[in-house]
Amino acid sequence: MKLKDRVAIVTGAARGIGRAICLALAEEGAIIVGVDVVASEKSEALVSEIKAMGGTAEAYQADVRDFEAIEKMAQHVIAKYNRLDILVNNAGVNRDALILMMTPEQWREVIEINLYGAFHCTKAVAQQMMFQKSGRIINISSIAGQTPGRGHANYAASKGAVNAFTRAAAVELAPKKVTVNAVAPGVIETEMSAEVMRRAKDLVMEHIPLKRLGRAEDVARMVAYLASDDAAYITGQIFNVDGGFRG
């Protein structure tokens, strides 16, 4: 087990990629704190599944847009486990619309959750990681941050900004041995991508040389690797997990 007793915070944990990340980190022995904006049966089911594997997990309710709530969450984790090793900024939403149709609210909501959320959580854990002189921050970006398609300017902007934030945070935190990387999934089979696939599956497949959609586990394995000691010399990088996607 490569992450035995490491303490990991994963935002947007209950579903999709976040859920797979929690399971992958738990398989490697990490203690999981899954943060979701609403407490749901899915969060509890995830905790039960990890406990059934012999692992340790808890569900915590907080909105990544609310810095005070996130700071409180981080303090809770530090007080309870006495350390904090891994942060996975995974919470994210899309509110697709063509720019001409996009409302400022759609723009704001996506930027606030995807970008402010990553900043809030990073700021909340950085002090503890600095004290420990170790830490892994992994941002879940998207290939949309590099090769955006039509109809998600807000999402693409948020993920492009997350990539830039990743590089900036990596430079700032490197002196304290905290690494910051991003994983940029391509089209992954999740509830979030289901609508796109329903509309344009054939079109999407033309762009994926490996000729299948990604699975949440494909992304989770990359995250588990970046969280491990094996990735100690890697920082400020964006890793595409996209089946070779060509825009």
Place this chain on the structure above:
Amino acid sequence: MEEKEIFEKVKDAIVDALGVDDDEVKAESSLFDDLGAESLDLLDIVFRLEKTFGIKIPRGAIQLDILAAEGVKESDVLVDGAVTELGAKLLREHMSEVKPEKIKAGFRLDDIPTLFTVQTFVKMVKAQLAAK
């Protein structure tokens, strides 16, 4: 708390934050020049001191003290972010632990952290403990 005790705890915080040897840390050691600190290290040290002593050290405390000196206007001590002759004099008095030749007119207020010595932190902690 005795100054000697404060110094020992400040020293521990600096050793932990910078990974330097215990005997390298003297009251007069300059954080940047002698101990190789970077700007993030100063924050690291401040956070550790706040935790150890249960205090809050205001960011930019020294700048604020200089600007709030009795009987002077901001424009008397500071022009375009740099200290005037009077500002330099006040800063030298305020940071008596720093070699006076390091603070001359034209010194930028934003660069105050580069002057920090171990004793600067001891003084900061003392002031905050007294204010508690």
